[in-house]
Structure formats: structure tokens, C-alpha cells
Amino acid sequence: MRLVSDLFDPEPARWGLRGDPWVWRAMNEYVAGLALPPSVGEVERLLKATFDRVVGIDLATESAPWVYREEFAHGGLSSGSVHLETWRSELLPTLIDRARSQLSG
Template sequence: MRLVSDLFDPEPVRWGLRGDPWVWRAMSEYVNGLVLPPSVGEVERLLKATFDRVVAVDLATETAPWVYREEFAHGSGMSSGNVHLETWRAELLPTLVDRARSQLSG
């Protein structure tokens, strides 16, 4: 049985801002135990909804390039707690969708 949380392993080597890895892990925990939906479109909708729920931001409508979230501020550094929405739109969510596509076609 394929699980949505399997898509999150391994973690990317590059992030946009310091809050991004914490969002990645929070999303993985949020979908833990969910069976991978049968279509790529359904997976993509689920991942976007999960991001919206975890970060409290709608990627489709938010125009800011990044947002600050206290719950993702771990450690020091200028970007601690900042989530780079552009990276999530352009790289991180597409990576997860690509992984789902591979799982569903293989």
C-alpha cells in the first residue's frame, strides 16, 4: 500500500528559507497514514490543501513571496520561521507531485 507520507522521503537538499524543512516535516506528519489517491490530480489537490492547512496560506491567491510562521521558527538566523512560497510553488510541491506520478505509474 502506497502512502502519501512516502512522497516526503527523502527530503530535498535545497530549501528556499529556514522554515521550509519544518513545513515539509509538518506536512508529512499531517498526511501520515493516508493512502495515496489514485490520480496525480487528486494527489496535487491534497498536497495543496495540506500546505494551506499547515501554513495557513493559499498558494493560489497569496501574492507575497514568503510568510513568517512562529511554529516553524527553530534556532537562529534571519530567515528562521520564514516559509518561501515561491520555492513551494516552483520546486517543492512539484517535486512531491512528480514523486506521486512515479509511484502511480510504476
């Protein structure tokens, strides 16, 4: 059985801000044990909803380029900062592309 959490391995080499890897890991934990939905559209909806739940904002409507979340602060200058633009343009698309590969293969 393919799991949604399989999409999170490996972690990206680049992040937007220091909170991003912690969000990645929290999302991975949130979907642990969930079967990969049968369509890319369903995976995309699930991942966006998971991000919204983990970070506490609606990525589709939030206009700020980044948000601060105390739970993702683990040291460093931008610690706890989540770069929403990187999630929109790189990180979520990476997960969706991985799902597309899993579902077509």
C-alpha cells in the same frame, strides 16, 4: 499500500528559507497514514490543501513571496520564514513528480 507520506522521503537538498524544512515535516506528519490517492490530480489537490492548512495561507492566491510562521521558527536569520515561490516552483512539484512515478510504476 502506498502512502502519501512516502512522497516526503528523501527530503530535498535545497530549501528556499529556514522555515521550509519544518513545513515539509509538518505536512508529512499531517498526511501520515493516508493512502496515496489513485490519480496525480487528486494527489496535487491533497498536497496543496495540506500546505494551505499547515501554513495557514492559500498558496494559489497569496501574492507575498514569503510568509513568517512562529511555529516554524527554530533559529537562524530566516527562521520561521516560508518561501512560497520555492513551494510553488520546486517543492510541491517535486512531491507531485514523486506521486506520478509511484502511480505509473
